[in-house]
Amino acid sequence: MAGQKRVLLLCGDYVEDYEVMVPFQALLAYGLSVDAVCPGKKAGDICRTAIHDSLGHQTYSESRGHNFALNATFDEVEAAKYDGLVIPGGRAPEYLAMNGSVIDLVKKFEDLRKPIASICHGQLILAAAGSVKGRKCTAYPAVKPALIAAGAHWVEPETMAFCTSDGNLITGATYEGHPEFIRLLSRHWEPRYLVLASEFCSYVGVVINVIFIGLHKQYSKTLHHLRSCNFLLGVFFLLTRWMYASIDTVPYSAFLADYMEDYEVMVPFQSLQALECHVDAICPGKKTGDLCPTAVHDFEGDQTYSEKPGHKFTLTADFESVDASSYEGLVIPGGRAPEYLALNEKVIQLVKEFMESAKPVASICHGQQILSAAGVLKETRNKFLWAFSAHS
Structure with missing residues (x-):
């Protein structure tokens, strides 16, 4: 489709189950093209997801989720060909934040001032890329020390559905905030997309x-x-x-x-x-x-x-x-x-x-x-x- 907006979805094994599929299918249904990629994997490969739930313990529980199928190849990605980047949370960001190719990719999106939407633990990648310095952002509360150390202006989430934005940067606390998270991201594009x-x-x-x-x-x-x-x-x-x-x-x-x-x-x-x-x-x-x-x-x-x-x-x-x-x-x-x-x-x-x-x-x-x-x-x-x- 001529003029169709393209979004890149950055995945990894044990990405949070909802945080990968909800934005993926929502943005597709809104009429955007979404490429889901993972370092070291190609189109057709899968990423195992993790299900995170708050069950009244000191931290969230985790269990195995779906097998999420990738539809594009990470090594073929060019930031200039996309109109936005989405970074889901889960445990994947913990190790993706140490991947030089991932960090370089995030920096390119930032240099191009394209929308970057990150949720939950995804902000660990932003911190590693230097994308939060001097920027207002939120995240899952346990990510707060890493973001402050990276120079972010931390915004305490009032609820686990809390989201905030600062220019081209959209951040959310957890998947409970997907509706606002997706809405804030979509506002960066033409009205016909949302x-x-x-x-x-x-x-x-x-x-x-x-x-x-x-x-x-x-x-x-x-x-x-x-x-x-x-x-x-x-x-x-x-x-x-x-x-x-x-x-x-x-x-x-x-x-x-x-x-x-x-x-x-x-x-x-x-x-x-x-x-x-x-x-x-x-x-x-x-x-x-x-x-x-x-x-x-x-x-x-x-x-x-x-x-x-x-x-x-x-x-x-x-x-x-x-x-x-x-x-x-x-x-x-x-x-x-x-x-x-x-x-x-x-x-x-x-x-x-x-x-x-x-x-x-x-x-x-x-x-x-x-x-x-x-x-x-x-x-x-x-x-x-x-x-x-x-x-x-």
Whole structure:
């Protein structure tokens, strides 16, 4: 695509699971080209990710995450050909900060004054490259001494969702701040790549509420140049189709439950939040603030996918308080959760209410088990129903 913005995503083994995939797929769905690279690896190779969670101990826990597939080769990268750099956190930055090629690459982006967005432990690389001297930045609290030693103006994170910016430099504390992190980065490019409510609401005149089982969203913008073949693209397609079909209030909904697939819940959840959506995540039998354990599903050469424990996902609303009439769309993640949600009469009734109202429904992977149980797959040409077979 002529004029398409290009972003470089700097990866390494045991990069944090969410911190690599959420910006990767979100930026793709917003219409940018994203190259994921790792020193010593080439396109098609994988980076093992790490799942970091705060479970009430003195520091975060860690477990194995997904196998993240690279789509470009590090040795072929030229900073001048990109419009921005994203540095995820996790444990990868600890050793990438000692790699001369990585440091040289970061310095080139800095010399060119191109946007650099780094999160969590990623700022260790910025410190090693001298990119934080005299600059305002934040990070995971344990990174504070290294940043101060490198001359940074440390900004204490008020919460783990805190982000800040200083010129071309965007920094965040943890993946909890992805919505603001992605939004701050996207503001460096043309509005067509991420149209904010304040810039587009007066033209479109529409408000969308999304319930992402669970999603309630205040959505006051639209998207252009959606191009990636992933679930998020489908969700955005549904949103924009609805927006152009009716200039009325538009709301959404999505079902969450124990052992939904890790990426299939967080990627659309935070990507829509980055568009200034207010998202209500709900689960039958649970309430606001409760946790849902997720599952990491990967194809690793066996006859079927493997499963590993994923992050703990925090719900943002009560299932019993949901009224389908208050929403205009439904998102259903996959994983193992749909196997038993498909047996829940309240879940089935809610899906039927969305379909009978001709409201957009986006379901991925095993989520279609719920659609099947609700009897809504018979009309496969329904323009408001999009179903997907994989999370990548």
